[in-house]
Amino acid sequence: MRVAAIWVGVLGLFWAFAALARPLLPWAFDWPKAMVMPAAKWISRFTKWLLNDASFGLFTFQELTRWISAMVEAPYRIVTGALSEGWGGLPPLSWLAVVVLVVLVGHRAGGLRLALLSGACFLFVAIFGQWTSAMITLASILIAVPIGVAGGMALGLAAYRWPGFAKAITPVLDLMQTIPVFAYLVPILILFGFGPVAAVIATVIYAMPPMTRITLLSLQRVPDELRDLGNMVGCTNHQMTWRVMVPSAKAGLMVGVNQVIMLSLNMVIIASMIGAGGLGFDVLAALRRLDFGAGLEAGFAIVALAIALDRISQALAQERAITATARNAYLWAAFATIGLAAVLALVLPGVQRYPEGWQLSTGTFWGGVVEWINVNYFDMLEAVKNTLLLNVLIPFKRLLIGLPWAGVALLLGFVGWRLQGWRLAGLVAVLVVLIAATGLWDKAMTTVYLCGISVAIAMLIGLPIGVAAAERDSLWHWVRLAIDTLQTLPSFVYLMPAVMLFRVGDFTAMIAVVAYAIAPAIRYTALGLQGVDPRLIEAGRAMGCTPWQILTRIKLRLALPEIMLGVNQTIMFALSMLVITALVGTRDLGQEVYIALTKADSGRGLVAGLAVAFIAIIADRLIGAAAARARARLGMAGVGNDT
Structure with missing residues (x-):
């Protein structure tokens, strides 16, 4: 009670200051224009200098970027040729060959069950007519993931070896993970040009930070006994790294590989804006046409790829023990599949390209569902929209902007x-x-208002669902399947039904953000409750507590740190989605980033992106510190900043 009284007093003083101080301290409300930092101009000038004047003696910076582009383009063309375009008049791998190859990889990694799941995911892509676009997307992933993994491991190893370097790159990694992707698309366009290569580079930048962090963490967790043993047998630094440390940390490193794959798939739509093509471009084109059915089908194709690659990478982390003969058998089976499929394709055209007559489509159905809802419930939807806008959203927005x-x-x-x-x-x-x-205070407060409202609604919906799922294992199975799908479904897909039902504006943005950000609210609530020690629950029952008392006084209190981490992740998801909702008419930092992208203004985009990153870092650090205090108060192990 005393702590609550202190906080109420502090907030009361703050609101009194906000209400009375404007006439006395106008500079505290509106940053003086003469003192606004011209950071956008500085960044734009620096970018132009890099492009036009920067030199390293033997070559210029522009020549360096073009060389990097060429190094990425060469393997990309090879993989694209194999999967989509063909080489020198030869056709690409047939759909049947790719499906069988994926089945072989799945069987090698995890057995028959994984083989069937992986093959079914790729077969789903073919059946729903998304094969060509999916192969373009897969080619980008197959190039971006190895580069991201190698770069992240190199940085993680350097951070492990030199603690000073680790401290130096930590804030850089924080910014890379919190700055909206749109913000650094412009510099990438300027430096690397428009096309799939620039998209691959953007994907690598976006997906590499988790690999760096996980590499450092995995190496730090290698037991001291193994390091001591390596020193005793006289290992050099190179041998210690690659024969002792890395093999011992393999399980953790494969988690990093999995994260790179998932983030690369999450990037495909945004990368399509700078020439990536593939499924991302299909979703983006469907959004522009407001064709919800087509966008949803392309989105589900991305989900199918994500499921297959996710399960295969997780299985590879466990590495089934097989003999050298078995490994050779898989290799020969792969070559035989490619050759046999090529021969059959000469006789049966349906082997090369999945027959159009066998394809299915639910696009018309989903578009019809949204249209039916719009026609029959338009008045009710408008009433709900206007009520929330007039009584909740607009007053809260005015309150924050006036702070x-x-x-x-x-x-x-x-x-x-x-x-x-x-x-x-x-x-x-x-x-x-x-x-x-930076002069972006009003837009930043608009971002906070949209994020805050969306996170509050997501938690109000997600918390009860998480509680219900944690109480019933059968329900948790289906809920987990649903939120896994929500987290892999491209964020742009959420915009289409929201726009079709509610038109453009803040309310539409809020609906899309809530739909996208609700998954971590459910997941962390359920995981926190499931992690409560059963002995404490039994003790509560023995003392005569009712089920409601056990839930509110034992389970929820002990799960509070995980729930707070769920709030943290919900905020991160909401901020990443808000930049995309700029497409539906919001007036926040996301719009600044999007306008900068359309005008190729690197400085404006990066400054607005940094403002979003600062909001994310503030929320992350404060919630992480609160979670650490909660853990300490509850006497839990691992009291740290949960980020």
């Missing part, structure tokens, strides 16, 4: 100090001031 940047900096600094001391207080206060100093 003084100085007061917000002081308030968040105080919260940081209470949670983790002066270091966190200084970090969040400085980040707030930097947002104001």
Whole structure:
């Protein structure tokens, strides 16, 4: 009660300051225009200097970027030729050959069950007429993932070997994971040109940070006994790294590979904006036509690829023990499949290209569902929309936009100090001031308003679902399947039904963000409740607690750190989606990033992206510190900043 009274008093003083201080301290509300940092101009000038004048003696920076493009393009053309375009008049691999090859890989990695699942996913893509686009997307993934894994491992190894380097790249990794992808598409376009190669490079930049973090963490968790043993037998640094450390950390490293694959697939639509093509372009084109059915089918094709690649990479992390003879058998079976499929394709055209007469489509059905809802429930939907807009969204937006940047900096600094001391207080206060100093305070508060409303609604919906799923294993199975699908479905797909039902505007953006961000709210609530020690629950029952008391006084309190981590991840998902909702008419930082992309203004885009990143970092650090305090108060192990 005392702590609650302190917080109520602090908030009361803050609102009093916000209400009374504007006439006395106008600079605390509106950052003086004369003091706005011209960061966008600085970044734009630096980009132009890199492109036109930067030199390393023997070659210029532009020549370096063109060489990198050529190095990426060569393997990309080879893989694209094999899967989609063919080489020198020869056709690409047939759909049947690819499906059988995937079945062989799945069987090698995880046995018959995984083989059937992987083959079914690729067969699904063929049946629904998405094969050609899917192979273009798969080619990009097969190039981006090895580059991302190799680059992330190299950075992780360097960070492990040199602690100073680890400290230096940590904030860079934080920014890479929180800056909206749109923000650095413009510099990539300027430096690497338009096309699939630039899209692959953007995908690598987006997907590499988790591999770096996981590599460092996995190496740090290698038991000291193994390192000591390596030193005792006289291993060199190279031998210690590649014969002791990396093999011991393989399970963790494969988790990093899995993350690179998932993030690369998550990037395919955004990458299509700079020439990637494939399924991402199909979803984007469907969004422009508001063709929900076509976009959903292309989105489900991405989900199918994600499921197959995810399960195969997870199985490879466990590495089934097989003999050398068996490995050779798989290899010969793969060659035989390619050769036999090529011969059969000469006789049976349906072996090369999946016959159109066998294809299915549900696009018309899904489009009809949305149209039926629109026709029959238009008045009710409009009433709900207008009620929430007039009574919740608009008042909350006006409240946040009217807040003084100085007061917000002081308030968040105080919260940081209470949670983790002066270091966190200084970090969040400085980040707030930097947002104001860029002249983007109003747009930043609009972003906070949309994110805050969306996260609150997502938690209000996700928390009860997570509680119900945690109580019933059979329900959790289906809920987990649903949220796995939601997390792999491209974010652009959520926009189409929202726009078709509610037109453009903040309410539409909120609906799309809630649909996209609800998955972690459900997942972390369920996992937190499932992780509660059963002995404590039995003790509560023995004391005569009702089921409601057990849930509210034992389970939810002990699961609070995981639920707070779920709030953290819901915020991260919401912020990443808000940049995409700029396509439906929002007036926040996401719109700034999108306008910068359309105008090829690298400075404007990166400054707005950094403002989004600062909001994400503030939320991440404060919620992480609160989760750590909750763990400490509950006496749990591993009290740290859960990020």
